Amino acid sequence: MQALIDRLKRFGPLSRDQITAMEAMNPRRRTHERGAVLRRSDEASGHVFCLVEGWAIRCRLLPDGQRQILAILIPGDVCDLQALVGADQDHHIIALTDLTVNECPASEFEALLVKQPDLARLFLAAKVEDEALLREHVVRLGRRKARERVLHLLLEICERQRLADTDAPRRLAYTLNRETLADLLGLSPVHVSRSLAALNRAGVIAIDRGCIELADIDQAASQCGYDGAYLRPRAPLQSPQLQNTAQA
């Protein structure tokens, strides 16, 4: 649960009671193998889970066999909060690597929200952040060309990793192979490969045995118009304060 607490803390202060209530929850630690389907789009998701180790993706599979990846989930990410709201999933969640997650029945989360209603505002904030990531994804797909898309995505992932873990490397190991990148970026694997090769020749990234490293972050950011502001919420929530004033 610590990961979830840390995530919510980014959006505003947590009261002692709230933390206690969350720690009282009893998540089950589970592991999944690479490629495992954590959630099928056609099944109601009875659980909320949080990534502890490894990466996963949200993706949509089209009838013609194409795949579009909607988001990457990295350690610290919380998933399936929509279960709180009874909404169905319209997409799959699949392990990109071997995976460790903490899993909680949605009912336990609902009970938590009843006891600590103010937490809903923090969950809302988490959703708002997810939305910002999605919006950026839309812009990337709609208005950038291949090489920019690749760079922009690499920078985003890099920054997300460092937000969750300050000394994360700037290296993106085999987790993201060409096909995964292609399905993220709306390109073909071949064209991803070519774009990466071009960026490599230009010295913006360094490729070593398929492993990608951002060589020059500033240059990379300027070449693709990357601005990570959308990852850094500036105005944190002030829920406890409000509670005192407005309740009176």
Added chain:
Amino acid sequence: MQALIDRLKRFGPLSRDQITAMEAMNPRRRTHERGAVLRRSDEASGHVFCLVEGWAIRCRLLPDGQRQILAILIPGDVCDLQALVGADQDHHIIALTDLTVNECPASEFEALLVKQPDLARLFLAAKVEDEALLREHVVRLGRRKARERVLHLLLEICERQRLADTDAPRRLAYTLNRETLADLLGLSPVHVSRSLAALNRAGVIAIDRGCIELADIDQAASQCGYDGAYLRPRAPLQSPQLQNTAQA
């Protein structure tokens, strides 16, 4: 406020108290001219508003002058719920037509949430729906080609209109000109024009003096793989029920 109440009702039952509390709010009716900027990305949004009449867009402007439209806002849509959470906007909101909105200071909304904490769950549900729309937008941009994108978007808008207003026409008037469609779909206006012309020739849509009408919805849906399930949340919230059982 009725529009907001109607919107939230789609996600679950509202108690009498909740409705009363919302009706007690005192929104200000405002009008904006076509092209007006309702919200700049660099300003904190101190208001939550709800569209009464007319259309608007959320959009991002890129440094090189390109524009990507992130969402269309139609009557009944509620906007800037993120203000509740203190998050900054990373995009603009612009009136596509002359516009009438109901506007409320965010502080009044926050007070509402303090008095009726369970409402936060419904707002969360509204956000979840917004996210579903964004996800669909990602798939459209990433894995469909021009003609499919156009059709898919037209179908989505058509269905959204009918969800908010049962006898809305299947006609998309001048509101969506070629440039707007292009910025929505990540295409050039010229190519949108060509795609529309092709769909027109194929008899899927009917164009009359720039005004687009869906001629055959079923055929259109099958041609672009449209499935509007993501617009129809199947499992409504059960918050009042929970309140009784879990609180004990």
Added chain:
DNA sequence: CGCAGACTTGAAAATACTCAATAAATGTGG
């Protein structure tokens, strides 16, 4: 009518895709 703005059409260029062949890395069994 004549103008302004938006739409359409054509031709050339850029971008990205497919297919197929090669190369590199990984894994397996001897």
Added chain:
DNA sequence: CCACATTTATTGAGTATTTTCAAGTCTGCG
């Protein structure tokens, strides 16, 4: 440790899609 199979990545050539630029056309309107 090496041969071999398997998977993944790269490269080349041809094709498809989309963009750009530029010249027309239509529409609404004073």
